[in-house]
Amino acid sequence: MSNFYEWLKEVRCTTARETAERLGISIGSARERLRRLERRGALERKLVNTFGEKFVSRVAVYCVKEGAQLPPTLTSGPRAETRMRMEQVADLLAREGCISSLALCERLELKHATMRHIMLMLLSQGRAVEAVIGKTAVWCRDRAAAEELVARLRETAHRLASRRRYVKPSELLRMVRRDKDAYELFTKFVRLSRFDGDAIGPVALAFTDSILASLYGNPIRRSPRKHVYVVTPRPRQDLGGITIKDGADTSVSVSLSPDLAAALAEDAERRGVSAEEIVIQAIEKLLSRYNEVGG
Numbered sequence: 365m366s367n368f369y370e371w372l373k374e375v376r377c378t379t380a381r382e383t384a385e386r387l388g389i390s391i392g393s394a395r396e397r398l399r400r401l402e403r404r405g406a407l408e409r410k411l412v413n414t415f416g417e418k419f420v421s422r423v424a425v426y427c428v429k430e431g432a433q434l435p436p437t438l439t440s441g442p443r444a445e446t447r448m449r450m451e452q453v454a455d456l457l458a459r460e461g462c463i464s465s466l467a468l469c470e471r472l473e474l475k476h477a478t479m480r481h482i483m484l485m486l487l488s489q490g491r492a493v494e495a496v497i498g499k500t501a502v503w504c505r506d507r508a509a510a511e512e513l514v515a516r517l518r519e520t521a522h523r524l525a526s527r528r529r530y531v532k533p534s535e536l537l538r539m540v541r542r543d544k545d546a547y548e549l550f551t552k553f554v555r556l557s558r559f560d561g562d563a564i565g566p567v568a569l570a571f572t573d574s575i576l577a578s579l580y581g582n583p584i585r586r587s588p589r590k591h592v593y594v595v596t597p598r599p600r601q602d603l604g605g606i607t608i609k610d611g612a613d614t615s616v617s618v619s620l621s622p623d624l625a626a627a628l629a630e631d632a633e634r635r636g637v638s639a640e641e642i643v644i645q646a647i648e649k650l651l652s653r654y655n656e657v658g659g
Contacts, residue, residue, distance in 0.1 A: 453482060525595045
């Protein structure tokens with residue numbers, strides 16, 4: 365809750381149980397939150413004896429240190445670093461039109477979870493579009509750029525495949541390797557060597573398989589890494605399993621117990637923001653913590 369730190373300043377000292385009741389969380393989560401502040405030097409932990417009828421027990425009490433600076437209240441919107449990364453990605457998309465998740469991670473030296481979080485933020489704001497081709501996520505500046513890319517990939521694949529009656533994903537990739545324009549286009553999104561003898565990775569196979577399925581429908585033969593498609597003179601018009609998603613396609617659903625929902629509404633009213641903003645901030649903070657632990 366946003367007024368948690370203000371409450372700590374007022375009460376000066378608290379226990380994990382009292383904090384849990386205040387925030388509507390488990391005692392274990394409350395204890396971890398207090399210990400985190402203790403490690404940052406904002407709180408001091410003291411063990412206090414409590415006397416029962418037949419025993420004496422010790423309770424940990426956390427008190428605000430004199431002159432300590434408690435963490436500031438969360439403000440709405442992404443953190444400064446996230447906003448900076450979002451603008452970097454938006455500039456890349458504006459220049460190049462479309463770029464793969466892998467290329468984004470490599471260019472900006474980001475972990476995949478961080479990159480995914482940034483792209484979902486841009487997607488929710490309508491500043492990016494996601495095209496999913498096989499196992500590859502491709503990010504574009506807008507839907508028109510995404511549709512144009514998918515059309516180019518399909519046209520290139522059909523141009524090469526039309527030389528045969530039947531085609532497999534691995535065969536099409538070998539043809540891509542020998543075609544300069546096709547190789548330049550495909551390798552923007554999947555790893556592919558120019559040498560036929562080099563192994564073809566599963567991501568590249570899934571990428572090509574998805575394009576072939578969008579052109580010619582279901583394969584006539586199915587086996588691992590060996591789908592066989594009938595090449596037709598006129599490919600299908602629909603995209604099949606290739607999906608293009610923009611901000612209008614995204615939504616987040618969060619289920620809360622009645623008491624937590626009431627606490628969230630109360631907190632939102634106090635802060636003068638919507639409950640959705642608070643939930644988004646909490647998700648962003650959780651993802652940031654996950655990235656730090658994963659690093």
